[in-house]
Amino acid sequence: MASKHSVDRRDFLKGAAVTGAAALVPGSVAAEPPQAAAQAPGGAPIAGREADPAVDVEVLTTDRPGGDFMVDILKSLNFEYIASNPGSSFRGIHESIINYGNNQAPEFLTCCHEESSVAMAHGYFKVEGKPMAVLCHGTVGLQHAAMAIYNAYCDRVPVYILAGNTLDATMRRPGVEWAHSVQDAASMVRDFVKWDDNPVSLPHFAESAVRAYKIAMTPPMMPVVVVIDGGLQEDPIPPEIASRLRVPRLTTATPPQGDSGAVAEAARLLVNAQNPVIVADRLARTPAGMTRLVELAEALQAPVIDQRGRMNFPSSHPLNQSASSGSLIANADVILGLELTDFWGTVSTFRDSLHRSSRSRIKPGTRLISITATDLFSKSNFQDFQRYPEVDVAMAADAEATLPALTEAVRRLVTDDRRRAFQERRARFEQARARERDAVRSEATLAWDASPISTARMAAEIWAQIRNEDWSLVSESGNSSGWAFRLWEFNRHYQHLGDSGGAGVGYGAPAAVGGALANRKYGRLSVNIQGDGDLLYAPGVLWTAAHHRIPLLTVMHNNRAYHQEIMHIQRMANRHQRGITRWNIGTTIDDPNVDFAKVAQGLGVYAEGPIVNARDLGPALQRALAVVKKGEPALVDVVTQPR
Amino acid sequence: MKFPMLLAALVVATAIAAAQTPAPATQPAPAGNAETGKKLYVSYGCWQCHGYEGQGGAAGPRLAPRPLPFAGFSRYVRRPTNQMPPYTAKVVPDADLEHIHAYLMSRPAPPAASTIPLLK
Numbered sequence: 001m002a003s004k005h006s007v008d009r010r011d012f013l014k015g016a017a018v019t020g021a022a023a024l025v026p027g028s029v030a031a032e033p034p035q036a037a038a039q040a041p042g043g044a045p046i047a048g049r050e051a052d053p054a055v056d057v058e059v060l061t062t063d064r065p066g067g068d069f070m071v072d073i074l075k076s077l078n079f080e081y082i083a084s085n086p087g088s089s090f091r092g093i094h095e096s097i098i099n100y101g102n103n104q105a106p107e108f109l110t111c112c113h114e115e116s117s118v119a120m121a122h123g124y125f126k127v128e129g130k131p132m133a134v135l136c137h138g139t140v141g142l143q144h145a146a147m148a149i150y151n152a153y154c155d156r157v158p159v160y161i162l163a164g165n166t167l168d169a170t171m172r173r174p175g176v177e178w179a180h181s182v183q184d185a186a187s188m189v190r191d192f193v194k195w196d197d198n199p200v201s202l203p204h205f206a207e208s209a210v211r212a213y214k215i216a217m218t219p220p221m222m223p224v225v226v227v228i229d230g231g232l233q234e235d236p237i238p239p240e241i242a243s244r245l246r247v248p249r250l251t252t253a254t255p256p257q258g259d260s261g262a263v264a265e266a267a268r269l270l271v272n273a274q275n276p277v278i279v280a281d282r283l284a285r286t287p288a289g290m291t292r293l294v295e296l297a298e299a300l301q302a303p304v305i306d307q308r309g310r311m312n313f314p315s316s317h318p319l320n321q322s323a324s325s326g327s328l329i330a331n332a333d334v335i336l337g338l339e340l341t342d343f344w345g346t347v348s349t350f351r352d353s354l355h356r357s358s359r360s361r362i363k364p365g366t367r368l369i370s371i372t373a374t375d376l377f378s379k380s381n382f383q384d385f386q387r388y389p390e391v392d393v394a395m396a397a398d399a400e401a402t403l404p405a406l407t408e409a410v411r412r413l414v415t416d417d418r419r420r421a422f423q424e425r426r427a428r429f430e431q432a433r434a435r436e437r438d439a440v441r442s443e444a445t446l447a448w449d450a451s452p453i454s455t456a457r458m459a460a461e462i463w464a465q466i467r468n469e470d471w472s473l474v475s476e477s478g479n480s481s482g483w484a485f486r487l488w489e490f491n492r493h494y495q496h497l498g499d500s501g502g503a504g505v506g507y508g509a510p511a512a513v514g515g516a517l518a519n520r521k522y523g524r525l526s527v528n529i530q531g532d533g534d535l536l537y538a539p540g541v542l543w544t545a546a547h548h549r550i551p552l553l554t555v556m557h558n559n560r561a562y563h564q565e566i567m568h569i570q571r572m573a574n575r576h577q578r579g580i581t582r583w584n585i586g587t588t589i590d591d592p593n594v595d596f597a598k599v600a601q602g603l604g605v606y607a608e609g610p611i612v613n614a615r616d617l618g619p620a621l622q623r624a625l626a627v628v629k630k631g632e633p634a635l636v637d638v639v640t641q642p643r
Numbered sequence: 644m645k646f647p648m649l650l651a652a653l654v655v656a657t658a659i660a661a662a663q664t665p666a667p668a669t670q671p672a673p674a675g676n677a678e679t680g681k682k683l684y685v686s687y688g689c690w691q692c693h694g695y696e697g698q699g700g701a702a703g704p705r706l707a708p709r710p711l712p713f714a715g716f717s718r719y720v721r722r723p724t725n726q727m728p729p730y731t732a733k734v735v736p737d738a739d740l741e742h743i744h745a746y747l748m749s750r751p752a753p754p755a756a757s758t759i760p761l762l763k
Contacts, residue, residue, distance in 0.1 A: 442755075445754055450696050456698075463761075481702075567702060571728040574729055580734045641698075
């Protein structure tokens with residue numbers, strides 16, 4: 001865009017030009033007001049009528065806009081991708097990314113909704129372990145993104161958000177740009193991001209951009225927002241600024257370990273316990289977290305309950321006793337909670353009846369140990385922090401980083417007697433695991449040939465196609481009764497990515513695309529079990545997958561409803577006893593049924609369905625898989641039982 | 644997290660499944676009609692938590708095949724002790740409950756897992 005001598009948005013942002021642009025532009029038309037200036041009480045002249053800067057000294061081009069320097073910073077932070085639904089409030093940096101930055105590191109990802117952009121970044125992080133950048137348009141784009149940002153916040157996942165804005169009111173284009181500008185852009189999402197800033201100069205941007213990355217990546221990890229002013233992006237880098245521009249060095253913070261005294265006390269409790277139980281939720285930030293949990297569990301031969309916020313523990317490990325969580329919790333004398341979202345809910349029951357009630361599930365005297373980085377950072381407005389847990393040892397620390405010290409402390413305390421007891425315990429759990437495996441297969445036979453297709457059958461059919469591949473379940477939305485986790489063998493960190501965090505519907509499809517994008521360079525087969533209601537939030541992400549050639553097998557868990565809500569309405573109807581047969585009103589997705597295969601085809605994705613007969617499912621999956629193996633997305637629409 | 648919800652459901656499932664033993668031979672046959680019961684099972688929304696075949700899932704335990712004997716079945720439906728909402732006689736008459744029970748009784752036993760290649 002054309003810039004004007006002497007007065008630009010940077011000057012405004014620096015706090016200059018407050019007395020009116022005309023007074024600062026010598027020789028401009030606007031500098032000669034048509035009427036005599038009045039005198040303000042402080043002596044400053046008051047122009048009779050505010051006027052914009054002159055147009056007769058325009059410079060129409062620049063070869064070094066501020067956006068280029070912003071790209072230098074993004075490159076220094078090693079972003080692979082930047083996801084965005086394009087918007088004029090960041091047109092400057094957009095152009096810098098694709099031309100100055102050659103559209104590489106970061107590469108621009110074209111998205112159809114900002115909620116998709118952020119959820120893609122959410123899924124991507126959980127495979128790749130580093131953030132994806134997201135560009136959000138001023139006001140409207142960030143508001144579109146808000147729900148997905150909240151999911152990432154609740155899930156303790158860093159997303160690096162750059163939000164466009166035009167702060168200098170005198171430089172805004174009339175009309176839409178005003179509606180897309182805001183005084184305090186990040187305020188819209190400040191309650192559920194970890195940090196934000198609104199830089200007023202390029203050096204300020206440089207520091208804030210690097211600082212934001214560091215903060216986002218320090219446990220507890222969360223999204224961050226850096227507002228990028230339109231003027232900073234588009235205007236030439238001023239000579240006096242250029243000489244002091246530099247890229248700050250990033251040094252990420254070491255995740256905090258638990259206090260050594262608390263670690264020793266936790267080890268003592270665990271080693272002396274008769275029935276210790278380890279519960280893990282958002283523990284394994286990295287593959288090392290999984291390895292470390294196996295080491296601790298085996299040092300104690302203690303059962304592990306994986307609440308699956310992350311891929312914490314191999315599903316086939318004999319100490320994975322997640323299926324017996326109820327009895328294990330009830331009989332435990334020591335419970336170690338690792339990055340639990342809800343420790344209170346883990347040790348309590350809550351009855352959703354007319355008179356809500358709760359009770360403890362644990363024996364009196366059971367000792368509770370908590371290690372969570374969430375204790376290091378809390379906000380008050382949004383209530384994702386759950387009920388207050390009364391624990392005996394609370395380590396405000398990153399659990400993954402603390403596990404090596406805890407395991408070492410446990411090993412030091414294990415005597416021969418305790419080791420023998422541990423081995424006996426291990427043998428019992430191996431037997432229990434074998435019995436559970438048989439029970440799961442027996443249970444899967446129920447409704448095996450039913451139509452709609454049972455979720456167990458669907459999971460078994462998918463498993464048959466992928467079990468010999470290097471696969472990754474990048475998302476699982478819509479609640480299919482956990483059959484994938486019961487029938488498949490999850491042994492690698494990237495094979496399960498956890499869920500949305502905030503339970504904001506619409507996460508599944510875009511998170512799957514983001515996860516699949518991260519998996520692509522490793523040649524992994526990405527699989528998504530996709531709820532129908534979730535996909536309808538922003539199905540355009542299928543087009544993004546097709547456009548960017550992201551291989552992903554999406555299998556629809558299409559129960560033709562927002563099924564969770566059906567059950568809630570049924571519960572209310574039962575409670576109020578004035579008819580219980582109208583649960584479908586406002587909850588079902590039928591009449592007409594959504595033809596997801598056609599939707600996907602229309603967005604450029606290979607698709608089949610609806611599959612209503614179980615025997616047709618295997619061949620359809622095979623055909624779709626052949627497409628995915630060629631490097632493209634494919635979708636199979638399966639009409640399923642509700643759960 | 645979805646896990647606690649699943650956990651709660653599985654607790655219920657465990658409790659009820661323990662009581663789901665084959666009906667004694669002396670138990671009188673249900674008076675209900677299985678075909679009618681199938682329609683009621685759908686219209687009253689039993690399938691929402693238990694599946695169309697009564698197979699159970701994350702939200703509710705297995706009901707079929709081999710459902711609870713009618714007396715215990717009816718008792719639990721009227722005054723459930725866990726997460727299940729109550730189905731009183733005001734909204735599900737006794738006769739309808741008998742039809743539903745008959746439908747559940749009519750569900751065939753599944754094939755053995757050992758006979759299904761995908762489950763081996």
